[in-house]
Amino acid sequence: MALHIKKVSGLEELEIFLRGGVVGSTPITGVYGLNGKTLITSKPNSKTLTFETPNESSQDMLTLAEIIRQINEGLDENVVTAKALKGAIVLMEATPSTGVTVDADGTANALLGLDSTNDTVGKVHTPLGGTKPNLVLFQAEFNNYVVITDE
Numbered sequence: 001m002a003l004h005i006k007k008v009s010g011l012e013e014l015e016i017f018l019r020g021g022v023v024g025s026t027p028i029t030g031v032y033g034l035n036g037k038t039l040i041t042s043k044p045n046s047k048t049l050t051f052e053t054p055n056e057s058s059q060d061m062l063t064l065a066e067i068i069r070q071i072n073e074g075l076d077e078n079v080v081t082a083k084a085l086k087g088a089i090v091l092m093e094a095t096p097s098t099g100v101t102v103d104a105d106g107t108a109n110a111l112l113g114l115d116s117t118n119d120t121v122g123k124v125h126t127p128l129g130g131t132k133p134n135l136v137l138f139q140a141e142f143n144n145y146v147v148i149t150d151e
Contacts, residue, residue: 003136006147014145016090018135020099020124024113027087030061037108041075042119043101044093049074051108064089067112088113091122099123125149 008014016023034051041047051070053060062070064084071082071091080100083090089112091100099122102114109116126134133151 002151004149004151006149008145008147010143011145012085014138014147016085016092017122017147018125019092019096020122021090021092022100022102022114022120022122023085024089026113028064028067028089028113029087030063031067031111032059032061034062034067034108034111035060037111038106039071039075039108039112039114040103040106041080041091041101042103043121044098045076045079047075047080048106093124096124123151 006017008017013023035053037051039049039051049071051062051067053062064087067089068082068084071080071089075082075091078094081092081094083092091102093100101122102109102120104116104119106114106116114120123133126132128135128137133149136148136150138145138147
């Protein structure tokens, strides 16, 4: 049994974690330099998205809404859905089964707050007593939750 403890702030973040979503580490309102940069997923589907700015210039900024739109169109929002949580990019499976894995080789990762050294891996957690990874316990602390999982 390998127990892992994670603290999340709010029910939405708890849901994203348990359903195998991944969250960028940095809130963004807009990003310069995304033109021609890639976002690569290997789970649940293997896709490469190449971002485009209106004038195809690296100096153009894409807003958070434009980034989310391009991700939803490019990664097939019926499989992987993008949204924002407190300004950070969130990628989740439309129907959780394996979790989302963002490949570290994506050239847009650092600009989006995603890891560019190691793959960013989300895991779908089953209910208590289910197959690993599974939820063991969660406890509410004001607006935060402490989650214990067996992985």
